[in-house]
Amino acid sequence: MVERTPILNILTHLILITGLVMLLVPLWIVFVASTHDFRTVNTVPMPLWPGNRMIENYTLAWNQGGFGPKMLNSFIVAVGVTAGKIAIAAISAYSIVYFKYRFRSLFFWLIFVTLMLPLEVRIVPTYAVAANVLRPYQELLDASGLGALLSTLMGIKVSLPEWSMLNSYTGLILPLIATATGTFLYRQFYLTVPDELAEAAKMDGAGPLRFFWDVLLPLSRTNMAALATIMFVYSWNQYLWPLLIITDIANYGTAVMQLQRIVPGPLFGEPPRWHIAMAGTLMVMTPPLLVVIFMQRWFVRGLVQTDK
Amino acid sequence: MAQIDIRNVSKSYGKTQVVHGVDIAIADGEFVVILGPSGCGKSTLLRMIAGLEEISGGTVSIGGEVVNDREPRERGCAMVFQNYALYPHMSVAENIGYGLKVAGVPKQARQARVEAVARTVGLDTFLDRKPGQLSGGQRQRVAMARAMIKEPKVFLFDEPLSNLDAKLRVQMRIEIRKLHQRLKATSVFVTHDQVEAMTLADRLVIMNKGVIEQIGAPKDVYDRPASVFVAGFIGAPGLNLLDATIGADGLTLSLADGQRLPVDPARHPALKPGPVTVGIRAEALTIRPAAAGPHAGLRASFDFTEELGVGQHIHAEISGQPLIIHVDGRHPYRPGSALLLDVPPQELQLFDQETGLRIQETDVLTCIDEAA
Amino acid sequence: MTGKRVTFAGTWLAALLIAPQLLLVFTFFYWPAGEALYWSFTLEPPFGGENQWVGWQNFKTVFDDPLYWNSVRISITFALASTALAMGMALLLALFVDRQLPGHKAYRFVYFWPYAVAAPAVGLAFRFIFAPDAGFVSALNQWYPGLWNPARDGIDAVILITLANAWSMIAYNFIFFLAGLQSIPRSLTEAAAMDGSGVLRRMADIQFPLLAPTFFFLVVINLTDSFVNSFGIVDITTAGGPARATDLMVYKIYSDGFKGKDYSLAAAQSLVLMLLVVSLTFIQFRFVERRVHYS
Numbered sequence: 001m002v003e004r005t006p007i008l009n010i011l012t013h014l015i016l017i018t019g020l021v022m023l024l025v026p027l028w029i030v031f032v033a034s035t036h037d038f039r040t041v042n043t044v045p046m047p048l049w050p051g052n053r054m055i056e057n058y059t060l061a062w063n064q065g066g067f068g069p070k071m072l073n074s075f076i077v078a079v080g081v082t083a084g085k086i087a088i089a090a091i092s093a094y095s096i097v098y099f100k101y102r103f104r105s106l107f108f109w110l111i112f113v114t115l116m117l118p119l120e121v122r123i124v125p126t127y128a129v130a131a132n133v134l135r136p137y138q139e140l141l142d143a144s145g146l147g148a149l150l151s152t153l154m155g156i157k158v159s160l161p162e163w164s165m166l167n168s169y170t171g172l173i174l175p176l177i178a179t180a181t182g183t184f185l186y187r188q189f190y191l192t193v194p195d196e197l198a199e200a201a202k203m204d205g206a207g208p209l210r211f212f213w214d215v216l217l218p219l220s221r222t223n224m225a226a227l228a229t230i231m232f233v234y235s236w237n238q239y240l241w242p243l244l245i246i247t248d249i250a251n252y253g254t255a256v257m258q259l260q261r262i263v264p265g266p267l268f269g270e271p272p273r274w275h276i277a278m279a280g281t282l283m284v285m286t287p288p289l290l291v292v293i294f295m296q297r298w299f300v301r302g303l304v305q306t307d308k
Numbered sequence: 309m310a311q312i313d314i315r316n317v318s319k320s321y322g323k324t325q326v327v328h329g330v331d332i333a334i335a336d337g338e339f340v341v342i343l344g345p346s347g348c349g350k351s352t353l354l355r356m357i358a359g360l361e362e363i364s365g366g367t368v369s370i371g372g373e374v375v376n377d378r379e380p381r382e383r384g385c386a387m388v389f390q391n392y393a394l395y396p397h398m399s400v401a402e403n404i405g406y407g408l409k410v411a412g413v414p415k416q417a418r419q420a421r422v423e424a425v426a427r428t429v430g431l432d433t434f435l436d437r438k439p440g441q442l443s444g445g446q447r448q449r450v451a452m453a454r455a456m457i458k459e460p461k462v463f464l465f466d467e468p469l470s471n472l473d474a475k476l477r478v479q480m481r482i483e484i485r486k487l488h489q490r491l492k493a494t495s496v497f498v499t500h501d502q503v504e505a506m507t508l509a510d511r512l513v514i515m516n517k518g519v520i521e522q523i524g525a526p527k528d529v530y531d532r533p534a535s536v537f538v539a540g541f542i543g544a545p546g547l548n549l550l551d552a553t554i555g556a557d558g559l560t561l562s563l564a565d566g567q568r569l570p571v572d573p574a575r576h577p578a579l580k581p582g583p584v585t586v587g588i589r590a591e592a593l594t595i596r597p598a599a600a601g602p603h604a605g606l607r608a609s610f611d612f613t614e615e616l617g618v619g620q621h622i623h624a625e626i627s628g629q630p631l632i633i634h635v636d637g638r639h640p641y642r643p644g645s646a647l648l649l650d651v652p653p654q655e656l657q658l659f660d661q662e663t664g665l666r667i668q669e670t671d672v673l674t675c676i677d678e679a680a
Numbered sequence: 681m682t683g684k685r686v687t688f689a690g691t692w693l694a695a696l697l698i699a700p701q702l703l704l705v706f707t708f709f710y711w712p713a714g715e716a717l718y719w720s721f722t723l724e725p726p727f728g729g730e731n732q733w734v735g736w737q738n739f740k741t742v743f744d745d746p747l748y749w750n751s752v753r754i755s756i757t758f759a760l761a762s763t764a765l766a767m768g769m770a771l772l773l774a775l776f777v778d779r780q781l782p783g784h785k786a787y788r789f790v791y792f793w794p795y796a797v798a799a800p801a802v803g804l805a806f807r808f809i810f811a812p813d814a815g816f817v818s819a820l821n822q823w824y825p826g827l828w829n830p831a832r833d834g835i836d837a838v839i840l841i842t843l844a845n846a847w848s849m850i851a852y853n854f855i856f857f858l859a860g861l862q863s864i865p866r867s868l869t870e871a872a873a874m875d876g877s878g879v880l881r882r883m884a885d886i887q888f889p890l891l892a893p894t895f896f897f898l899v900v901i902n903l904t905d906s907f908v909n910s911f912g913i914v915d916i917t918t919a920g921g922p923a924r925a926t927d928l929m930v931y932k933i934y935s936d937g938f939k940g941k942d943y944s945l946a947a948a949q950s951l952v953l954m955l956l957v958v959s960l961t962f963i964q965f966r967f968v969e970r971r972v973h974y975s
Contacts, residue, residue, distance in 0.1 A: 023790065023851075277808065
């Protein structure tokens with residue numbers, strides 16, 4: 001469009017640059033602070049240009065915060081949750097879309113409605129379940145009378161073993177795997193796949209699993225990438241859940257949890273070592289930031305398509 | 309041997325029935341085209357043969373065996389889909405060979421066969437491309453090759469040419485015909501394009517609203533449509549259809565405006581008086597020069613001309629009903645001017661107004677026709 | 681319509697494919713939600729044994745507690761303020777990025793970044809930037825000593841977590857506003873331009889009204905998010921303080937449940953929050969439905 005609006009164009013750039021500054025300044029300050037020594041970082045006003053203590057600070061933060069194993073744990077959890085979510089979304093949506101049975105709409109809604117039950121509103125009981133995962137099933141057995149029936153018939157008391165997920169990777173991963181958004185995204189994708197492809201596969205002699213593996217999954221690569229980026233960021237950034245179920249921080253602590261332990265301040269009776277804290281913060285935020293920066297196309301697509 | 313026997317086959321979705329008890333017997337090696345307007349049930353019928361659609365009633369047998377409960381892969385059919393249904397993430401070679409891969413054919417044997425088939429359809433230089441990089445015609449060929457490689461007993465085509473442009477469609481039509489001559493596999497081809505149907509078919513099946521209107525060789529269907537529906541559907545343009553009444557003598561037809569036409573008593577010796585639909589081909593009508601003597605034909609008024617290149621279609625009105633006349637040369641008529649038409653009585657085809665069915669002629673003339 | 685016209689046979693296979701997700705959903709969502717319901721109407725006797733039915737008593741305790749209402753008031757203020765800030769900012773940026781002047785891609789590229797930063801990391805960064813005696817904003821205190829101190833002053837603390845939350849939500853809103861703007865057919869803005877409407881006029885008359893569905897959708901998402909996902913920011917930045925000035929509903933559930941070990945009170949509060957989320961989601965569905973009708 002031919003439009004001569006020089007003043008407005010300058011204004012546009014001004015607004016956009018202001019936005020840029022507002023969004024980047026916090027990250028910049030974190031970076032600058034992480035490159036100065038203790039004294040400089042605590043001067044008021046603080047310098048706005050990086051200092052020369054970067055390597056020392058980061059080494060110290062890495063070692064003191066134990067970020068090596070913590071990052072590894074975070075990585076294991078993020079990859080596990082992401083892979084699990086994609087797998088489970090792909091197969092449950094496949095069941096709902098490509099098979100005809102009575103309860104499929106009900107099942108879809110059961111999965112979809114979990115959007116309204118975020119972890120934060122059910123933390124206490126979810127924690128209780130994680131402490132003994134089979135308890136719901138034991139109680140169902142008892143309440144339905146099935147347990148009693150079995151015990152009279154077979155003369156044994158049916159009691160499921162106690163299975164605690166506290167302080168384990170399973171506990172960090174499994175409860176986060178159910179995914180309404182992922183299932184929704186995959187369902188939408190399947191609905192756009194032309195019916196003729198399934199028919200051609202049938203004519204080619206492929207059964208349902210073969211069709212899923214050879215045709216649908218490869219076709220869904222774009223969706224997979226989109227889903228993977230948002231889910232990786234989501235699971236790397238988990239904070240409340242690991243905080244609850246991990247007490248064995250040495251072995252199972254995640255990087256984001258570790259932020260709580262590097263908060264400086266009088267609360268912890270130590271000097272405000274902000275330079276170390278900021279170095280730690282930057283390290284923790286880097287992996288998801290890299291994902292967003294390098295996979296931007298996919299992650300924007302994933303977000304917009306799921307409509308949450 | 310792969311004759312297909314369709315006996316009393318019906319299909320309903322819930323309470324709506326879309327195919328009503330259809331019978332067709334297709335001989336081994338025959339090329340049958342099922343023709344009809346959209347929604348007539350022709351694709352559903354084809355998909356029931358393929359096993360993509362459950363059969364609600366009746367039986368489909370292929371090679372003498374009832375296949376109602378067999379899965380598509382167990383029926384020995386291959387299908388070419390309307391939008392080709394190529395797997396977008398697989399290369400041409402993988403698309404063609406996928407059926408063999410599923411069947412567990414080892415890689416080397418598979419490759420050899422893929423190459424052989426690709427060569428016959430002229431795709432051997434495109435094997436590594438993805439479907440997205442091909443033109444419409446090339447995709448069509450991939451779809452054909454994918455069907456051919458299975459060496460099926462039966463080829464099923466579901467409007468495979470409808471997404472191509474006119475020129476390519478003619479070319480592919482010829483190739484399909486050649487292919488059939490070479491492979492001699494039983495083929496069922498569904499289309500709504502009557503030119504395609506006429507040129508391809510050994511036999512035509514014309515369907516409307518879930519029932520078969522007529523089965524026959526293209527020429528027979530064109531010459532002797534079995535119903536008003538077929539008469540209007542086959543031919544470009546379709547048969548001119550006029551409402552008329554048979555007089556008490558059973559020998560004259562009168563139109564609503566009082567014009568009269570004689571009936572050929574040799575062909576229709578015993579007509580019952582009453583309303584009737586008269587059909588006549590646009591090519592059977594001739595326009596008589598105004599100067600010619602006393603007039604015994606029909607009087608129509610000129611509307612407009614459709615230029616065909618090889619001739620013209622004159623659109624006219626007679627007794628309040630539209631009429632098309634095919635002429636060879638060029639005729640400069642003015643709108644509203646009167647046309648005098650010659651109507652040979654032996655060209656008249658009559659249809660019962662109530663049932664829409666053809667009133668059969670006595671065999672005399674058909675015998676003569678065939679002798680000639 | 682949930683399914684396809686073309687389907688496969690095999691009910692057992694279908695069941696097998698959906699079973700894992702159903703098991704997870706039952707174990708970690710529906711059972712705990714049911715348990716929260718149960719706990720909120722019962723009390724655990726001090727010396728063990730079966731929970732006892734106490735009717736609305738837990739809710740009464742919660743609602744009679746001025747600290748709870750304090751928490752509700754703060755949560756609502758926090759949610760409304762950070763939603764308004766984040767959405768306003770994101771809308772402004774999206775409208776101007778969508779002008780597609782040279783360099784718009786670079787701006788867009790960077791505007792996405794904050795989405796990647798974990799809430800507690802945002803909290804820690806903002807805690808430093810807004811610290812009273814170090815960092816960036818402390819310069820204020822050199823001019824007016826004691827003007828800014830989120831560790832002492834409740835209002836300052838609320839401002840701090842609101843800013844942190846708004847900052848972390850801008851990217852998400854920006855993405856959706858931009859997608860919304862890009863889905864408006866160019867021909868509409870071109871037609872408006874032919875009608876003599878200028879850039880700002882078009883934003884107000886064409887683009888903003890057509891963004892209405894996205895706008896309402898985002899309002900609901902932002903509010904829900906502020907009510908529910910703010911734990912990370914509060915925990916690191918202020919830990920609910922000073923003097924409960926930032927004791928958001930989520931944070932209170934956490935501290936009552938895990939620090940105070942009062943499951944029943946925590947469950948009753950959870951249920952209230954759940955109700956809030958459900959009603960917000962219902963409102964969203966109404967708008968989603970409206971959106972379908974418009975198109």
